[in-house]
Amino acid sequence: MNLLPWHAEHWARLQARRQRDALPHALLLCGAAGLGKRAFAQRFVQGLLCSESTDGDPCGRCRSCLLVAAGTHPDVIPLSFGLRKDGVMRSEIVVDQIRELSARLAMRSQFGGWQVATIDPADAMNPAAANALLKTLEEPATQTMLILLGDAPWRLPQTIRSRCQRIEFHLPAAAEALAWLQSEGVRDAATALDAAGGNPGLARAWAQEGALDRRLEVRKDLAALAAGRGQPLDVVKRWLDNEPAQRLWFAAQAAADEIKARSAERGGPLASAMDVEALGHWYGAVNRTREGLRGPLRGDLLLLELLAQWR
Numbered sequence: 001m002n003l004l005p006w007h008a009e010h011w012a013r014l015q016a017r018r019q020r021d022a023l024p025h026a027l028l029l030c031g032a033a034g035l036g037k038r039a040f041a042q043r044f045v046q047g048l049l050c051s052e053s054t055d056g057d058p059c060g061r062c063r064s065c066l067l068v069a070a071g072t073h074p075d076v077i078p079l080s081f082g083l084r085k086d087g088v089m090r091s092e093i094v095v096d097q098i099r100e101l102s103a104r105l106a107m108r109s110q111f112g113g114w115q116v117a118t119i120d121p122a123d124a125m126n127p128a129a130a131n132a133l134l135k136t137l138e139e140p141a142t143q144t145m146l147i148l149l150g151d152a153p154w155r156l157p158q159t160i161r162s163r164c165q166r167i168e169f170h171l172p173a174a175a176e177a178l179a180w181l182q183s184e185g186v187r188d189a190a191t192a193l194d195a196a197g198g199n200p201g202l203a204r205a206w207a208q209e210g211a212l213d214r215r216l217e218v219r220k221d222l223a224a225l226a227a228g229r230g231q232p233l234d235v236v237k238r239w240l241d242n243e244p245a246q247r248l249w250f251a252a253q254a255a256a257d258e259i260k261a262r263s264a265e266r267g268g269p270l271a272s273a274m275d276v277e278a279l280g281h282w283y284g285a286v287n288r289t290r291e292g293l294r295g296p297l298r299g300d301l302l303l304l305e306l307l308a309q310w311r
């Protein structure tokens with residue numbers, strides 16, 4: 001498991017703390033999905049438990065490394081969504097799970113080294129669970145490490161955040177992201193990176209699953225509607241059938257590009273009849289619609305209302 005290039009600095013800093021014997025008892029890894037937080041955590045845990053590690057890098061071959069990689073190391077406790085009594089997966093992490101975790105961390109490790117618990121996504125803990133975790137954070141046992149992962153850390157109570165060493169993953173510089181995508185064999189790396197708003201992990205995933213074709217289609221649809229060709233209803237149906245939220249992300253990008261072209265006094269690529277102000281409003285409406293898709297309202301009506309405003 002190679003270190004991602006934009007992880008190098010965080011990695012070096014964390015390993016320096018480890019060498020000084022100054023590792024915190026709790027880490028909070030946060031940042032947008034697609035930047036490799038989980039890979040970072042896994043590598044760190046593997047290095048921490050590895051019996052042959054070099055400067056914190058896991059050897060990848062010892063018993064510990066193999067167990068961590070297989071997800072069966074007895075001193076690594078992963079916590080995520082549990083099942084309800086009826087077998088349905090919960091959408092939050094609940095207090096009983098945290099209590100069970102704390103009880104386990106209070107016992108001695110099986111291999112005599114560190115005990116590590118990961119809570120992922122930590123921002124899915126409900127208030128009672130977060131409160132229970134606070135006690136564990138306040139009275140850490142020696143050689144125990146809690147690793148919290150979350151795409152939306154602002155949902156965590158401040159009391160939790162302040163007790164964790166925070167590692168924040170940001171979008172890497174475009175050149176670094178591009179070089180990585182190319183080394184991963186992603187074709188159209190620049191387009192993919194642009195589509196994913198500069199997020200390399202997302203760009204790779206999207207390039208592999210055909211999102212770039214979807215992006216082109218969205219732009220074609222919008223250009224056709226602006227020219228008075230095609231029916232909004234047909235577009236709604238196609239968008240709704242296949243990754244509607246992603247298509248709306250691309251629609252917002254297309255509107256932003258249209259605005260950019262206008263400010264450079266060029267004709268926009270979609271040849272929209274709207275002025276810059278109306279395009280700005282529509283851009284906002286696209287993002288609200290994307291949020292709205294997660295709510296109780298009918299997606300087809302939301303999309304139709306949006307496309308009816310497009311000129």
Ligand SMILES: [Zn+2]
Nearest residue numbers: 050059062065
């Ligand atoms: Zn090892």
